[in-house]
Amino acid sequence: MANEAVLKYLMETNRPYSCTDVTANLRGAYTKTAVQKALDALSDSGKIKCKVYGKQKVYAAIQSENLDSENEIEDFDNKLKSCAEILVEKTATLKKAEAELKALLSAPTTSDAKKLISEINTKVETLQKKLDSLRTSTNVVSVDTKNNILDEHIQLCKEYRKRKRIATDIIESIMEGYPKPKKCLIEELGLETDEMLVSEIDTIPERHKISFYLDIVTTVQPGLVFDL
Incomplete structure (x- = not known):
C-alpha cells in the first residue's frame, strides 16, 4: 500500500522530494520508516530515481513521456546550431542595413541636393566666363x-x-x-x-x-x- 501511495504522489507532483517531505505531504498516512522502505523499493525497481546529496537522498518520479531519446537530443542540437548560424547571418545583415540607413540619413535631402547643384552650376558658369575671357585676351x-x-x-x-x-x-x-x-x-x-x-x-x-x-x-x- 505504501509503495503505491508514494509512487502515485511522486508521479502527480513530478517534483523531487526527500523522505521527510513525502512523509509530511502524505499527512502522516504512513510512518517515516514505511515511506523510506517504499522509496528504496521503488528506486531499486527502477520506477523512481534517487539522487544522493551529501547525507540526504532525494527521490523523483520517472516520467517516461518526458524522456528524450538520443535521436531527439541530436535533432535539437542540430536545430540549435542552425538557429545560431541564422542569427549570426541576420545580425550581419542588420548591421549592414543600419550603416546604409545612417549614410542615407546623413545625405542631403532631394531639395537640398537640387539647391546645391544649382549653386555649383552657377559657380561653374562664372568661372567658365572668366576662363573664356582670359583665353581670348x-x-x-x-x-x-x-x-x-x-x-x-x-x-x-x-x-x-x-x-x-x-x-x-x-x-x-x-x-x-x-x-x-x-x-x-x-x-x-x-x-x-x-x-x-x-x-x-x-x-x-x-x-x-x-x-x-x-x-x-x-x-x-x-x-x-x-x-x-
Missing part, C-alpha cells in the same frame, strides 16, 4: 616676362624671410626683459605679423587677384595672360 605676357616676374618674386621672398628672421630675433631679445606679453609689444611697436596680413586678404580690392603657386604669391592685374 590679346594682352599676353611672354614666357620671358613671366619668368622674370617669378625670379624677382623669389628674390623678394628670400629677402622677406631674412628680414623676418632678424625682426623675430630682435623681438625675442626685447621679450627677455619686457614685462608684458608679446602681443602687447607688437601692438606698441605697430608691427604687422603674417597672421594679420592673411586675415586682411579678403579686404583686397576685386581688381587684384591673388595666385598661390608653389609657395609663391603673385599679384596679377586683370587682362594679363601667362603664355605657357
Whole structure:
C-alpha cells in the first residue's frame, strides 16, 4: 500500500522530494520508516530515481513521456546550431542595413541636393566666363616676362624671410626683459605679423587677384595672360 501511495504522489507532483517531505505531504498516512522502505523499493525497481546529496537522498518520479531519446537530443542540437548560424547571418545583415540607413540619413535631402547643384552650376558658369575671357585676351605676357616676374618674386621672398628672421630675433631679445606679453609689444611697436596680413586678404580690392603657386604669391592685374 505504501509503495503505491508514494509512487502515485511522486508521479502527480513530478517534483523531487526527500523522505521527510513525502512523509509530511502524505499527512502522516504512513510512518517515516514505511515511506523510506517504499522509496528504496521503488528506486531499486527502477520506477523512481534517487539522487544522493551529501547525507540526504532525494527521490523523483520517472516520467517516461518526458524522456528524450538520443535521436531527439541530436535533432535539437542540430536545430540549435542552425538557429545560431541564422542569427549570426541576420545580425550581419542588420548591421549592414543600419550603416546604409545612417549614410542615407546623413545625405542631403532631394531639395537640398537640387539647391546645391544649382549653386555649383552657377559657380561653374562664372568661372567658365572668366576662363573664356582670359583665353581670348590679346594682352599676353611672354614666357620671358613671366619668368622674370617669378625670379624677382623669389628674390623678394628670400629677402622677406631674412628680414623676418632678424625682426623675430630682435623681438625675442626685447621679450627677455619686457614685462608684458608679446602681443602687447607688437601692438606698441605697430608691427604687422603674417597672421594679420592673411586675415586682411579678403579686404583686397576685386581688381587684384591673388595666385598661390608653389609657395609663391603673385599679384596679377586683370587682362594679363601667362603664355605657357
